[in-house]
Amino acid sequence: MQTQTLERMESEVRTYSRSFxxxxxxxLNARLTDEDGREYIDFLAGAGTLNYGHNNPHIKQAMVDxxxxxxxxxxxxxxxxxxxxxLETLEEVILKPRGLDYKIHLPGPTGTNAVEAAIRLARVxxxxxxxxxxxxxxxxxxxxxxxxxxxSKFREATGGVPTLGxxxxxxxxxxxxxxxxxxxxxxxLGDKSGGLDTPAAxxxxxxxxxxxxxxxxxxxxxxxxxxxxxxxxxxxxxxxxAGCGRTGKFFSFEHAGITPDIVTNSKSLSGLGLPFAHVLMxxxxxxxxxxQYNGTFRGFNLAFVTATAAMRKYWSDDTFERDVQRKGRxxxxxxxxxxxxxxxxxxPASERGRGLMRxxxxxSGELADRITGRAFENGLxxxxxxxxxxxxxxxxxxxxxxxxxxxGLDILERSIVEVLN
Ligand SMILES: *Cc1c(COP(=O)(O)O)cnc(C)c1O
Numbered sequence: 001m002q003t004q005t006l007e008r009m010e011s012e013v014r015t016y017s018r019s020f021x022x023x024x025x026x027x028l029n030a031r032l033t034d035e036d037g038r039e040y041i042d043f044l045a046g047a048g049t050l051n052y053g054h055n056n057p058h059i060k061q062a063m064v065d066x067x068x069x070x071x072x073x074x075x076x077x078x079x080x081x082x083x084x085x086x087l088e089t090l091e092e093v094i095l096k097p098r099g100l101d102y103k104i105h106l107p108g109p110t111g112t113n114a115v116e117a118a119i120r121l122a123r124v125x126x127x128x129x130x131x132x133x134x135x136x137x138x139x140x141x142x143x144x145x146x147x148x149x150x151x152s153k154f155r156e157a158t159g160g161v162p163t164l165g166x167x168x169x170x171x172x173x174x175x176x177x178x179x180x181x182x183x184x185x186x187x188x189l190g191d192k193s194g195g196l197d198t199p200a201a202x203x204x205x206x207x208x209x210x211x212x213x214x215x216x217x218x219x220x221x222x223x224x225x226x227x228x229x230x231x232x233x234x235x236x237x238x239x240x241x242a243g244c245g246r247t248g249k250f251f252s253f254e255h256a257g258i259t260p261d262i263v264t265n266s267k268s269l270s271g272l273g274l275p276f277a278h279v280l281m282x283x284x285x286x287x288x289x290x291x292q293y294n295g296t297f298r299g300f301n302l303a304f305v306t307a308t309a310a311m312r313k314y315w316s317d318d319t320f321e322r323d324v325q326r327k328g329r330x331x332x333x334x335x336x337x338x339x340x341x342x343x344x345x346x347x348p349a350s351e352r353g354r355g356l357m358r359x360x361x362x363x364s365g366e367l368a369d370r371i372t373g374r375a376f377e378n379g380l381x382x383x384x385x386x387x388x389x390x391x392x393x394x395x396x397x398x399x400x401x402x403x404x405x406x407x408g409l410d411i412l413e414r415s416i417v418e419v420l421n
Pocket of ligand 1: 112113139140205209210238267
């Protein structure tokens with residue numbers, strides 16, 4: 001495989017090509033093929049961007065048809081037929097059946113664009129600057145999103161420019177199993193000398209993806225919503241990674257029956273891996289003045305088309321979400337077994353997750369790297385997350401076949417056995 005040009009010309013900032021140093025060429029559903037023709041099962045799926053698999057034939061066909069018909073590809077934020085279809089489908093297939101009423105802001109096409117827009121809207125709407133986020137939260141790497149992102153690796157890369165406007169609270173479980181971390185937040189809110197500037201909003205991932213597949217409990221989320229309501233604080237759910245079916249529901253917050261004021265989606269939103277993001281907001285929060293938050297790529301028409309196809313195909317009834325939950329249980333059971341196996345070899349390990357967003361905490365980044373490195377040699381693309389990269393995570397396509405899912409799990413098990421023996 002020719003990698004010289006790639007190594008010479010691409011900035012040192014590259015990451016995933018260090019873990020998987022081959023040249024990929026093709027992909028279909030949960031299988032990647034490198035240029036030598038070797039196949040890999042994909043348990044990374046674009047870090048949760050390919051929930052419907054690589055080159056999903058149904059979604060891709062909608063794009064091919066649209067291209068062939070000379071449909072508008074770029075139109076700033078013009079009204080287009082593709083945009084209207086997208087909004088209508090979002091309302092009919094996703095929002096109405098869930099009793100949700102949101103207006104939609106189409107910012108630039110990445111997750112961090114949506115987070116920037118969401119927190120800025122909260123500030124404009126509430127006239128307050130502070131945004132509360134949580135330990136180990138990840139919300140993107142532009143300055144605003146960075147201020148609510150826990151991981152210091154990213155924040156150190158500003159060249160010393162301080163990231164402002166965020167305050168961190170302990171996420172569920174951060175202080176151990178028996179502490180309810182919201183006691184601390186609620187106490188600060190009621191204390192004029194607690195030092196906390198009353199926040200405009202709280203931003204939270206219901207399951208922290210990059211932070212290590214940390215799952216907040218249903219009760220914790222419900223209490224968080226109550227606290228926000230009681231103190232006139234907006235609740236933003238960053239569903240960029242956990243949304244679009246990853247946890248077994250379209251929105252990850254559906255499990256808790258809560259209604260965020262603002263929601264961000266990106267990653268799998270386009271359905272095909274195209275860059276695309278939106279912000280959902282309660283209608284009365286739409287305090288934007290025309291053009292106050294702009295951008296050249298506001299709503300990508302090709303992504304409107306593919307996202308519409310994905311919603312129609314997978315979310316018109318509950319067949320798909322029940323299948324995701326079923327596969328989630330398969331991964332959960334196997335991960336529990338693997339965690340026991342790792343523990344028995346003297347490395348305390350545990351399993352966690354919701355739906356098909358699951359991980360095994362193996363206790364050290366070094367061991368996790370050895371496992372994922374060996375897995376790659378054995379034909380499985382799988383990554384780590386968590387503050388020290390100690391969690392081996394499964395983010396396989398939700399559309400993965402049972403055969404590929406089981407084969408991927410078998411490869412992971414074999415790799416763990418090989419590493420530990
Ligand atoms: C990936 C991610 C982001 C950032 O999205 P980008 O497209 O990388 O900017 C924000 N929030 C969460 C929860 C994410 O997983």
